Amino acid sequence: xxxxxxxxxxxxxxxxxxxxxxxxxxxxxxxxxxxxxxxxxxxxxxxxxxxxxxxxxxxxxxxxxxxxxxxxxxxxxxxxxxxxxxxxxxxxxxxxxxxxxxxxxxxxxxxxxxxxxxxxxxx
Amino acid sequence: xxxxxxxxxxxxxxxxxxxxxxxxxxxxxxxxxxxxxxxxxxxxxxxxxxxxxxxxxxxxxxxxxxxxxxxxxxxxxxxxxxxxxxxxxxxxxxxxxxxxxxxxxxxxxxxxxxxxxxxxxxxxxxxxxxxxxxxxxxxxxxxxxxxxxxxxxxxxxxxxxxxxxxxxxxxxxxxxxxxxxxxxxxxxxxxxxxxxxxxxxxxxxxxxxxxxxxxxxxxxxxxxxxxxxxxxxxxxxxxxxxxxxxxxxxxxxxxxxxxxxxxxxxxxxxxxxxxxxxxxxxxxxxxxxxxxxxxxxx
Numbered sequence: 001x002x003x004x005x006x007x008x009x010x011x012x013x014x015x016x017x018x019x020x021x022x023x024x025x026x027x028x029x030x031x032x033x034x035x036x037x038x039x040x041x042x043x044x045x046x047x048x049x050x051x052x053x054x055x056x057x058x059x060x061x062x063x064x065x066x067x068x069x070x071x072x073x074x075x076x077x078x079x080x081x082x083x084x085x086x087x088x089x090x091x092x093x094x095x096x097x098x099x100x101x102x103x104x105x106x107x108x109x110x111x112x113x114x115x116x117x118x119x120x121x122x123x
Numbered sequence: 124x125x126x127x128x129x130x131x132x133x134x135x136x137x138x139x140x141x142x143x144x145x146x147x148x149x150x151x152x153x154x155x156x157x158x159x160x161x162x163x164x165x166x167x168x169x170x171x172x173x174x175x176x177x178x179x180x181x182x183x184x185x186x187x188x189x190x191x192x193x194x195x196x197x198x199x200x201x202x203x204x205x206x207x208x209x210x211x212x213x214x215x216x217x218x219x220x221x222x223x224x225x226x227x228x229x230x231x232x233x234x235x236x237x238x239x240x241x242x243x244x245x246x247x248x249x250x251x252x253x254x255x256x257x258x259x260x261x262x263x264x265x266x267x268x269x270x271x272x273x274x275x276x277x278x279x280x281x282x283x284x285x286x287x288x289x290x291x292x293x294x295x296x297x298x299x300x301x302x303x304x305x306x307x308x309x310x311x312x313x314x315x316x317x318x319x320x321x322x323x324x325x326x327x328x329x330x331x332x333x334x335x336x337x338x339x340x341x342x343x344x345x346x347x348x349x350x351x352x353x354x355x356x357x358x359x360x361x362x363x364x365x366x367x368x369x370x371x372x373x374x375x376x377x378x379x380x381x382x383x384x385x386x387x388x389x390x391x392x393x394x395x396x397x398x399x400x401x402x403x404x405x406x407x408x409x410x411x412x413x414x415x416x417x418x419x420x421x
Contacts, residue, residue, distance in 0.1 A: 005318055008398035010338045038300035045292050046318045047155055048300045050338055092383075100390050 005044055015040060015054025023063065023074055024082055034064060034072045126185075127152045127273050127305040128173060133182035135168050142168045144329040145182070150305060152272070155319055157337065158309040160326035161409055166309045167206075169326065170277055174203040186273065199228055202271035204262040206278035210250040217246040219261055220268075227269040234298070235268035241290060255282025263291050267298055275307040292319060313402040323401075327409040337401065344404045345381045348374040349394035357392055365407050376407060 005011055022028040035043070040051035055072055058064040063078045102112050128150035135143040143165045150156055158166050171177045172184060175191040175198060184190065191197045210219060220239070224230045239246060242260035245253075253261070259281050266274055280288045296319060299306060308316050317323075323340060325333035333340075344364070347357050354373050365376035376399065389396045 007314065007317055007400040007402065008341065010341045011318060012338055038297075041296050041300055042293070044318070045289075045296055047321045047337075048296070049154070049321045050318075053338070097390075104393070 005046065011044075011046055011050045012053035012057060015044070015046075015051055016057040019055070019058055020063070020082055020086075023078055024086065028074050030074050030076050030078060032074050033070070034074060036071055125152050125188075126150060127187060129183075129185040129188075130169075130173075131183035133169070133172065133184060134180050135165075135172060135177070136180045142329055143172070143179075146326075146329075146331045148324055148331055148334050150273075150307065151322075152305050153303045154321045155299065155306045155308065157313075157316060157320040157323045158307055158326065159313050159323060159405055160311065162311055164326040164409070165329040166326055167277055170203065170275055170307070170309060174198070174201055174275065176203075199226065200272045201275070202227060202266055202269035202273070203275045204266040204277065204279050206281055208258070208262055210258075210261075212249070212251045214250045215247055216244050216250065216253070216261060219250065219265065220246075223265045223269060227271055229270040229272075231268050231270055234270075235264055238264040238267055238294065241294065242287070256284065256287060257282075259283045260287065263294075267294055270298075270302055270304065273305045273307070275309065277309045278311070279308075280312075288315065292316070295319065313405055314400075317401045323405075325405055325408060332408050333405070340401050340404060342380050342398075344376060344378050344399040344407075345385075346374050346376050346397045346399060347389050347394040348372055348397070349392065353392045353394055357389060357394055 005014060019028065019034060023030075028034060034055070037048050037052040037055055040046070040054070041048040044051070055064065059066060059072070061081075062075055063081065064072045065075045066072055099112070107115070126149040128148075130149065131147050133143060133146045134141065146169065158169070160166050168177070172179050173186060173191065175193070178192070186197050187200060189197050191201070214222075216239070220235055224232060224235075242257075242264060244257060244260055244264065250258070250261070259279055260283065262279050263276075266276055266279065280291060283291070292315070295306070308320065310316055317337060320337040323333060323335055323337045324331060335343075347354060348369075349357075349372060351371075351373050354375050358375050358377065362378040363375055364378050367374045367376075381396070381398075386396060
């Protein structure tokens with residue numbers, strides 16, 4: 001697991017993304033307990049304070065919530081909330097980037113749309 | 124938060140040679156610090172002063188609020204594991220563990236036994252008959268089991284292979300999580316330890332060049348690569364700290380957090396955008412790569 005951490009981006013952000021990913025693909029259900037900060041630290045061989053910062057990032061966004069003396073849990077409605085957030089990011093991350101690359105390669109808009117349709121059938 | 128170590132204008136000279144040059148920093152309690160820099164940067168000299176093994180030429184030094192020299196109360200709270208630690212020839216591994224137990228008030232005998240098993244230490248063998256890797260393992264076991272409020276590891280893994288080093292990092296994180304204390308890892312193997320660190324102190328030629336939260340540094344610099352004119356357009360008005368040339372392309376290293384506008388501008392200019400790792404940034408700051416002056420560096 002250790003090599004899954006990328007040293008070019010803040011680690012707490014990456015921990016937050018991992019948890020988000022687990023919620024999105026159903027590995028972590030709503031109202032389920034998430035691993036403790038120390039478990040994240042051991043798993044990824046990272047500083048516990050950094051792991052805590054990643055978890056708190058999601059607490060601030062209302063994705064996780066704290067049960068006193070028990071631990072962190074996935075908040076109800078967080079799956080839908082994350083989907084919404086990821087869909088917004090999708091445009092910036094994929095659509096805009098794809099169009100820039102297409103322009104560079106001289107692919108016309110019409111051609112690009114055809115390619116997307118072809119891709120949608122095969123993938 | 125209170126500080127475990129507070130250093131003010133600390134300097135060490137040997138004749139004309141200044142090894143540590145007016146350094147000031149503090150180390151907060153309960154955090155893992157990295158003391159990073161190239162070999163010969165002055166890291167070990169700083170640590171020897173902190174642990175009262177050598178005197179500072181000038182400057183102020185406090186450990187847990189007191190001067191450490193001949194101060195048993197302070198020194199019993201410090202465990203300093205040195206690279207190439209020397210041991211009396213006649214001592215066996217278990218003698219070292221017993222001696223450590225008598226010295227460190229918070230020594231955990233059961234934990235020391237478990238660690239010795241993990242590192243497969245031959246307890247009855249004499250220290251002089253140990254391999255380099257085993258000698259390092261003894262240091263690691265002592266350092267972890269001491270549970271000292273200030274534990275310092277100075278390049279603790281001479282002769283240890285990847286598996287042994289990984290075991291050290293695993294045990295360190297686990298035990299630190301359960302028993303938080305101040306830990307200083309002094310090393311030039313930045314890539315391996317950077318994830319473990321909460322705060323980074325970078326030393327270059329006896330001077331402190333960086334004193335910063337480790338995760339903050341991961342978003343501190345980036346590079347853009349492309350034709351010279353396009354790169355110059357992009358870097359105008361930004362903090363350029365380095366550059367490299369590859370044929371007709373140049374790569375500029377910029378300090379700062381790249382925002383969405385930066386990325387858009389780079390994309391519009393057809394420049395390739397790359398994030399910079401903590402290790403790359405530190406290598407750059409400590410002059411690890413010969414930089415040719417290909418761009419006007421401000």
